[in-house]
Amino acid sequence: MREASVSRPLAAPTIGLDRAWRLPLALAALLALLLAGSLFAGPVTVGPRELLGALLGRNLSVAEIIVWELRVPRTLLAAMIGASLGLAGAVLQGLLRNPLAEPGLIGVSASAALGAVIAFYTGFAAAFPLGLPLGGMVGAGVAVAVLMILAGRQSSTLTLILAGVAVNSFAGALTALALNLSPNPYAAAEIVFWMMGSLADRSFQHLGVAAALTLPGWLLLISVGRSLDALSLGEEAATSLGFDLQAVRWRAVIGTALAVGAAVSVSGVIGFVGLVVPHLLRPLVGYQPARLLPVSALGGAVLLVATDIFVRMLAPGPELKIGVVTALIGAPFFLILLLRLRATSP
Amino acid sequence: MTALALDRVAVRFGDHVALDDASVTVSRGEMIGLIGPNGAGKTTLLRVAAGLLRPAGGRVLLDGRPIGTGDRRSRARLLAYLPQGAPCHWPLEVRRLVTLGRLPHLLPWQAPTGTDAEAVTSALDLADVGHLVGRDVLTLSGGERARVLLARALAVEPALLLADEPVSGLDPAHQLRVMTVLRARADAGTGVVVTLHDLGLAARFCRRLVVVDGGRVVADGTPADVLTPETLANVFRIRARVGTWQGSRYVVPWAVTDEGEGADSDQPVLHPAAAGRLR
Secondary structure, eight states: OHHHHHTOTTHHHHHHHHHHHHHHHHHHHHHHHHHHHHHHOSSSOOOHHHHHHHHHTOOOSHHHHIIIIIIHHHHHHHHHHHHHHHHHHHHHHHHHTOTTOOGGGGSHHHHHHHHHHHHHHHTHHHHSTTHHHHHHHHHHHHHHHHHHHHHOTTOOHHHHHHHHHHHHHHHHHHHHHHHHTOSSHHHHHHHHHHHTOOOTTOOHHHHHHHHHHHHHHHHHHHTTHHHHHHHTTOHHHHHHTTOOHHHHHHHHHHHHHHHHHHHHHHHOOOOSHHHHHHHHHGGGGTTOHHHHHHHHHHHHHHHHHHHHHHHHHSOSSSOOOHHHHHHHHHHHHHHHHHHHHHHHOO | OEEEEEEEEEEEETTEEEEEEEEEEEETTOEEEEEOSTTSSHHHHHHHHTTSSOOSEEEEEETTEETTSSOHHHHHHHEEEEOTTOOOOSOOBHHHHHHGGGGGGSOTTOOOOHHHHHHHHHHHHHTTOGGGTTSBGGGSOHHHHHHHHHHHHHHTOOSEEEEESTTTTOOHHHHHHHHHHHHHHHHTTOEEEEEOSOHHHHHHHOSEEEEEETTEEEEEEOHHHHSOHHHHHHTTOEEEEEEEETTEEEEEEEEEOOTTSSOOTTSOOOOHHHHHHHO
16 A cells, blocks of 8 residues: 555646646636726727727727726726735735735735825825825835834744734824814715725826836745745744745735735725635645745736626716725625635534 | 764853853764753754854854855755744645755746655655655644654755654654654764654664753763763653663653752763763
């Protein structure tokens, strides 16, 4: 019995190789489909031929304006932000070895939201088109600076998280203070609505400014994959395998600040994607943190593009905010998942 | 050849002196049992030796060079560390977990090669866990999991293996299996340092024992030199039945020595040679 098993030792990794591509390819195909579908979704019907013509710039029509000015940037933003949330969630869950971690944990989202609220409040947001996202990005940057001071250079993961929790609640409190002191109810309502998260009416300018921060953020996040694998064995074993955990922590934090900070600055706070997506996909990659990263990025993009299509297909009326929908669908779904997990686990 | 040398190492945690003036050398092909009571500084010594803890004083030399210098990955290929109660945080498949031991041999984006697969297979065989391939590591029994994590450390194919209490919490059969694997590694040329609480296993499987007490190395020698009634009384506060059977030494802890009976803290530290004469 034992001899038989020893004689087929190569089974797992060789099968893993072709199987390893199946899931990312399937998700990429699904994403491509949704991206295309997203260009059709909206109150104005644009047929396939019109859409193609508009994309190629052949007819200067209303269709072209709708597609290029509204649907394309919105679709790309949804994909980019979803990928950022999925990726950052997977990295933080791997870093903390805790499936309940999510991108908001280290306080970057709350600080970016605070930055945007301050931009609202001071009129900086109204002064020029990108005032709001820039305010948010400054907020995320300040959060990282505060984390670095609080957690110090020789930080443990625990001090980093505690510092993140502190930054998170302080930024939340300051945001509440801004609402509390709001000069008129309309300003307060505007801030509240913005914070619910939305992708409506975002332009290529928004996309460009967010992408400039998001892409380096992705690179930092993706680069920690192998270290997260090693961290499955605990911090000491990971260090003994040659990984500099101090560098890994900061790459994860700065990468999250860049990618998620940019996302919040442009779209407001979109919850649950960064928590649910890695959690859902983890069993499909054999629980290996490094393999989860690209898959989780694709999954986040799929989920957010799909949700955005759903939001746009709803009957006209007050816009249903995408952040509300992700939480509304995400939370019960997550509960069902947990219940099923509890039923199957020994 | 001395692979690892700890030279007058001192470690303090706040006011607490965890290690003081501790010197140990490890050569390739030898298996050292690191013994001492709880809180003596065994784990601290092992963590310093693994380069996980920077000592406040003294030096640690790995192949003649200070351990903090040089490339982390090349050090990781040379020296494997198996933490106490080695955890695994995700339900990884056994072979995939053991493959993590190959990370120091891989470039950041490189997939495991045939050489890596062979090293993993031989580590699985050495630790006798080949039959567990395909299982989720978190569903294994404590003894099986300990051996899988040992296989992970063996997969590094290190020149030095530092294992912190690899047999704690295991049943006797698993304890003997793990110790046999470590002994075989040492005989194959790896330098092995293992912390142990079971003096019997230490005496049987290690040809050299280092006794740590109060952060100091108080004895260093063969089991016969080290496990004397005096050391057992002074350091471990026990009386034990010590004997030889089938050419190996055995120790059966029997009774706790009374407070004050040969257990004063100002008792002279036993030198191995003196201990030998006393016996």
